[in-house]
Amino acid sequence: MPKILIVGGGYAGFYTAWKLENWLRRGEAEVTVVDPLPYMTYQPFLPEVASGSIEPRHAVVSLRRHLKSTKIIAGKVTKITHGEKSATITPNIGEAYELEYDMIVVTAGSVSRTFPIPGVADEAIGLKTIEEAVAIRDRILTNFDKASQLPEGAERDRLLTFVVVGGGFAGIEIFAEMRSFASDLLSKYPELAFEDTHFHLIEAMGRIMPEVSLKTAGWVIKNLAERGAEIHLDTQLKSAVGGVIELSTGESFESDTIVWTAGVMASPMLKNTDLPIEERGRLRVRPDLRVHDENNEIVIDAWGAGDVSAVPDLTGGGVGGFCVPNAQHAVRQGKLLAKNLVAELRGEEVHEYFHKNAGAVAGLGIGVGAFQSGKIGITGILAWFMHRGYHGLAMPSYERKFRVIWGWVLNFFLGRDIVSLEARVTPRAAFEEFASRPRPAAPAAAAPAEAPAGHPGPADAPVVVGGAVSKE
Structure with missing residues (x-):
């Protein structure tokens, strides 16, 4: 064969x-x-x-x-x-x-694809794998837990400042979803206020989402601004060393979560x-x-x-x-x-790939989306339903479709799952902390040294009897 x-x-x-x-x-x-x-x-x-x-x-x-x-x-x-x-x-x-x-x-x-920007390789995380997505979710939840125990100040601001680099479809979607997630979490953290959370998207070009029209892209920027998320256009990331974000505009702030989606x-x-x-x-x-x-x-x-x-x-x-x-x-x-x-x-004719883009659709958080097909642009909740409908059907196999769609239905009634499993990266820590270990072996007794001439050796050593010292 x-x-x-x-x-x-x-x-x-x-x-x-x-x-x-x-x-x-x-x-x-x-x-x-x-x-x-x-x-x-x-x-x-x-x-x-x-x-x-x-x-x-x-x-x-x-x-x-x-x-x-x-x-x-x-x-x-x-x-x-x-x-x-x-x-x-x-x-x-x-x-x-x-x-x-x-x-x-x-x-x-x-x-x-990254660039040799100081700090990016050490501080940022991508969005290409399921593991990266889970890590972002757990980081957000863990940072909310930590920040809720801290007073106002630089450390709390750093934990609640989230940065996304790249304004393409992936960047805008993760940025909007993170903002939506954080807004929902605030109801579970009475110690924190909306003003305590900060979201920044950095885009080197003068626009976002090149797959959609300028009108649709403008609506997305306005919608995110109304939701408390700031987009920096015509701006480059100069450094992220130690989580300190330095922009080409001269702005600087600290962040504990940097997501890289720039290509x-x-x-x-x-x-x-x-x-x-x-x-x-x-x-x-x-x-x-x-x-x-x-x-x-x-x-x-x-x-x-x-x-x-x-x-x-x-x-x-x-x-x-x-x-x-x-x-x-x-x-x-x-x-x-x-x-x-x-x-x-089978010795038959092969065919060329030809696919005209039918449109682009993005989910921007619960109830918000954007769709573009030719000159037709749709935004808001209708585009969000279109996003979920398209991707729910596009997911391969009926088994996977059912799991995803059923999860959406449950979330509609029960809300999102907000459990952080960040401890999964050290799953044996709890076991190791309390695990019993063998006692270290007792050191072997040293052989007695030969007594010098004129000094009593082992045979002349005093004997202790009933607490009294005597000489035999």
Whole structure:
């Protein structure tokens, strides 16, 4: 059987494998997915996970549960030698080994793109993984607990000052959800007032959310300002050393929570391959998702999709002529890639990726949203329902859809879950504190030293009898 190796189990990789299971005939090909994580993360839900609106496990999709006939390898592909059709697999446990394949699908996704700004690497947190979203939620809750025990002053202000860097869709959504979450929490903390909380979003450009119109973006800025959240446009972060935020405008303040959402870049693993890469570090891909070289010649049996690939946008609406790195494209590219792989195996015609953006929708906290499609912009509660409706349906598998939607229904009646599990990072601390340990062994008795001449030795030592000292 031909062996298909899929590098990465994110959107594009998961959907490619999922659809291949439906469309391949029995024995037609053997499919393997390599990813260090056992799940695919539905990233549009990360802001709601961070704000307590979605249970973290409901925002991920188990690879082994939903990929029933695909071989799953828990590890990383650390090198690809396509000339020999061989990949180096570094498993989560054990030694690295070589895996041969017949066709390779590179869907390794992207990572947070940062700049060498002092303090960012040490103080900030990204928003690419479910673990990061949970950490943000727990940090907010823990900081509220700490601040409620402190008097007014610099330390309380630092705990209740939240900063987001980046005004794209991800940045605005997490910023708005955090503001909404904090506002709800205030009713549970009578020691704190609304004026004690401070929210700052830093955006280097002169506008936010380039996917929507200026009118819609302006409404979002105004709405957030009315909710007590400040957006700094045309402003750069100069330093975050020790949590001290220094802006290009000269402003400075302290924060204990800094969320970085200022862009993504293709997975660095591409540097360890012999596949062609373009100037931004992405895989060179034709519209039919086959890899091509600098001369636009097809690289046989190599395919790519998702954030890691520079997929041409045939609609003409992409940035620089390529599809923007988002879930909407990655999911659809994964589905087409599965169809094209099946067509390639059967000697049939492959198809080009063409998807005209139907619109963009953002959730901005409970009851607030923004939607843009062409010149049509919708804001407020209707757009919020559209956001939840779209993503509730887009979540893969009915099992996941039911869990997410049912959680929303419960939250409507019961409110958000506001329990912090920050102690999860040290789960053995409570056990270790009270655990009994063996007593240290008694030191071995030293051998008696030889007595010098003229001095009594052990045989002449005094004997204690009934508390009296006597000489035998």
